[in-house]
Amino acid sequence: MAVDAPEVTAEQLRDQTLAWLHEQLPPGWIEAIDSDDRERWGEMRAAIDYDDWCTRLGEAGYATPTWPQEYGAGLSLTPGQAKHVNDVLNHYKAPRPFNIIGIGMGGPTIITWGTEEQKHKFLRGLATNEEIWCQLFSEPGAGSDVAGLSTRAVRDGDEWIVTGQKVWTTVAHIARYGMLVARTNPDVPKHKGLSYFVLDMQAPGVDVRPLVQITGDAEFNEVFMEEVRIPDSMRVGPEGEGWRVAVTTLMNERVALSGAGSLGGEAVGGSALDRLLTRHADVTDPRMRQRLAQAYIENRLIRLNNQRAADRRKSGAEAGPEGSITKLMQAEYNQRLQKLAIDLEGARGMAWEGRELRLAGTEERGMAWMTAESDASRDIARGFLRAQANTIEGGTSNVMRNILGERVLGLPKEPDSSRELPWKDVPRSA
Ligand SMILES: Cc1cc2nc3c(=O)[nH]c(=O)nc-3n(C[C@H](O)[C@H](O)[C@H](O)COP(=O)(O)OP(=O)(O)OC[C@H]3O[C@@H](n4cnc5c(N)ncnc54)[C@H](O)[C@@H]3O)c2cc1C
Incomplete structure (x- = not known):
């Protein structure tokens, strides 16, 4: 699809994306979503060839709509325009590439700092999920x-x-x-x-x-x-200048881990809030109902913060320290949410039938979408255990608080006696 970025309207983008999905997704997929036929859609999703799908999505530019089109991936859209494309892809549950680190962090770093040769060499393989x-x-x-x-x-x-x-x-x-x-x-x-x-x-x-x-x-x-x-x-x-390049990667990592892509709190894995609300719609324990309501409020706050950050990027600004706000909120919220999920599960959260907890073999590549719809007790237990890493990966919550203190609130910098010393003279253990 050739998109004339400055001219195209939101409606055109939505229509073009939907037309592409109609052409490319298995027949009946769009109708299954429209009629909320989850069982039929689930069967189709299980049957789709994930690698082939990712190649088509990437080559058409839909996996990375903000990337420059001339490198064989992307649609050269602004973040604001890309949101319309992503809304349609999300609504119709189009499978997305598992290459989160490559697409969320590697690509943006190459686009910012890379040579022409590097952009030509790497961007297409990232967007098509062919090169993790x-x-x-x-x-x-x-x-x-x-x-x-x-x-x-x-x-x-x-x-x-x-x-x-x-x-x-x-x-x-x-x-x-x-x-x-x-x-x-x-x-x-x-x-x-x-x-x-x-x-x-x-x-x-x-x-x-x-x-x-x-x-x-x-x-x-x-x-x-x-x-x-x-x-x-x-x-x-x-x-x-590797530190400056690394900061570009780290800023984009915080955005990727903050749920900015979905705007919600579902980016870091585990049970999603809407599935919990559906699964436990009839829960009567007032404490559990209160915790569900609290989770809903926190999810809304994260969405609003992500929306604010997206608006900032829409106006042309790069990923900034506001990524640290939602990275911090997202990590701590998700740990509370996964704890709530396992508490609501009761005894089923401690024992389950069938497969062991770990994801086996090739399923690792499809991990992101394998857990996307499943709500079995096994996956809830797995989500709870996995969430323990959320406050460490991509920078710990303490470090996020330091960044917010220094870069957002303007507090004095944390003392670091090694900062100005030649690295070889800094004391360190062997
Ligand atoms: C699931 C997972 C995936 C990861 N994936 C990757 C990856 O793909 N690539 C990669 O490079 N790294 C990865 N990491 C590593 C991650 O970035 C580090 O674990 C993290 O930055 C913390 O570093 P550390 O483990 O060395 O802990 P330390 O830095 O030793 O921290 C130990 C404790 O001290 C606290 N602390 C440290 N410094 C300060 C400070 N200045 N102020 C206040 N408190 C402080 C920390 O908050 C923490 O509680 C991953 C980690 C996890 C858990």
């Missing part, structure tokens, strides 16, 4: 203080030789590329000696080892790099 990306920031000795990281990149002609270890790297085991921040100059203060690279996860010397979580899933990994060679053409942004 991971984020190689956290290390055993550097999580909240990610600028203190130790992974070294040493220049060798047109290449960099990288040695170090990353940890908690979500989806590294299925990723084609990773966003890597490494230290290229240890003689300057920590924020100034970093550079940002796209790492080929299949390069010799990259070793990915899965870590099993409380849910039984192995969603994230340790990644060891032993003299891995990266061409200089895969450096993103100037040498030594």
Whole structure:
């Protein structure tokens, strides 16, 4: 679809998106949604070829409607225009790519900082879900203080030789590329000696080892790099400016984890509020009813905050610290919501029939949409356990509060004695 971005109206965008869905979705899908025939729709959704669907969605530009069209993905729409497209896709429950890190963080970073060659090389594969990306920031000795990281990149002609270890790297085991921040100059203060690279996860010397979580899933990994060679053409942004590039990724991560895409509180997994309200519509316990009402209020507040942030972006502003407000609210709200879900489940929340908790094999790739409609006790238990990570992943709630204090409320900066020291002179454990 060629969209003349400045001219197109909201109605045209909605009509064009709906026409595309009519053409591309299995026959009967749209009608099943319109008539609220969930069973029929569920059967069709289970039968759809997810990889093929994601390719078509991405190539048509609908997976990433704000991305520039000239790189083979995107529709060059403004965030305000993209909202109309997304409303139609959401309403008709069009499956979306699982590539949350790549699309939510990698793509925007490449669009902001990448060379033309990098944009041509990476954006299409991201949008079509053909190339999953991971984020190689956290290390055993550097999580909240990610600028203190130790992974070294040493220049060798047109290449960099990288040695170090990353940890908690979500989806590294299925990723084609990773966003890597490494230290290229240890003689300057920590924020100034970093550079940002796209790492080929299949390069010799990259070793990915899965870590099993409380849910039984192995969603994230340790990644060891032993003299891995990266061409200089895969450096993103100037040498030594890796921190500024990383901040672009982190700002977009907070937006992605804040529920901004759906505007609601459903971005971080687990039981969605509307399904809980339907499942427990006849609950009589006044305390449970009160907690459901409270969850509804909090969900509305998050939506309104996300709407405010979306309006800001609509006016052309980049993702700003307001992402930290909803990231913080979303994480803590979701933990309360998943706790409520399991409390409402009663004894069924502790025992379930059939499959064990963990997601098996290839289902991992379809994880985001596999849990989207299921409301079995097993998934509610899984959602409760998974939610424990919400206040850690993408920056802890304490760190979000620091950012809000400093950047939104204008409070004095947190003291950091290592900030101005050359990184090599900062005391650290071995
Ligand atoms: C499910 C999950 C997925 C993740 N995926 C990825 C990924 O794909 N890629 C990646 O790079 N990382 C990933 N992470 C790592 C995540 O970003 C870090 O765990 C997080 O930033 C915290 O770092 P840390 O674990 O080293 O804890 P620490 O930084 O050691 O923090 C320990 C405690 O100290 C507190 N604290 C630390 N500094 C301050 C401060 N300045 N002020 C107040 N309190 C402070 C923290 O709030 C926390 O309570 C993931 C984590 C989880 C749980």
